[in-house]
Amino acid sequence: MRNGLVVWIAAAALVAGCMSSSSATPPGNDGGGGDTAATVTYTKDVQPILEAKCFPCHAGQGMGGHNIATVYADALKPVTSLDAPQGCWNDVDMTMPKTIGECALISIMTGWMPMAAGCGAATPPDPSKCVTPAQIAIIAAWVAAGMPQ
Numbered sequence: 001m002r003n004g005l006v007v008w009i010a011a012a013a014l015v016a017g018c019m020s021s022s023s024a025t026p027p028g029n030d031g032g033g034g035d036t037a038a039t040v041t042y043t044k045d046v047q048p049i050l051e052a053k054c055f056p057c058h059a060g061q062g063m064g065g066h067n068i069a070t071v072y073a074d075a076l077k078p079v080t081s082l083d084a085p086q087g088c089w090n091d092v093d094m095t096m097p098k099t100i101g102e103c104a105l106i107s108i109m110t111g112w113m114p115m116a117a118g119c120g121a122a123t124p125p126d127p128s129k130c131v132t133p134a135q136i137a138i139i140a141a142w143v144a145a146g147m148p149q
């Protein structure tokens with residue numbers, strides 16, 4: 001009985017470890033570790049996600065003043081919306097805007113974007129509209145790497 005419990009805990013830890021590492025691994029990674037940040041780019045990894053999830057508002061319509069899903073340069077522009085969530089600005093006096101790319105990550109994580117999709121809710125009305133945890137990990141790695149093109 002006691003041994004059985006130990007085996008069960010070890011197996012559960014193994015499964016949990018596998019799950020967390022695979023969900024955080026961007027495509028093209030060899031699983032060796034240490035090489036993810038350098039290989040994540042806008043064109044190869046991030047744009048396909050944004051095109052799928054931020055269309056059509058930021059893929060030509062220019063809502064919120066940017067088309068991050070189609071124009072790389074827009075990721076580097078400063079945030080302009082006073083509605084943007086905490087972290088997109090210096091929140092004390094709404095100065096020092098971050099870039100649209102950095103704010104995109106924050107906006108997704110807080111559920112503000114995709115707009116009106118309810119992705120911050122425990123059960124979003126249409127989960128297919130939401131950015132998945134694996135996709136968020138890719139965008140986070142891209143931001144951490146300095147948003148390479």
Ligand code: HEC
Binds near residue numbers: 058083084
């Ligand atoms: C249904 C349309 C729609 C979709 C889909 C959408 N957005 Fe937005 N987004 C908007 C609108 C409208 C604004 C401006 C909101 C405001 O200022 O109140 C905005 C603003 C933003 C801003 C702030 C821009 C600034 O300069 O302050 C960011 C960042 C952003 N969106 C990221 C995203 C990302 C990333 C996605 C996809 C994961 C996405 N949005 C999907 C409509 C949309």
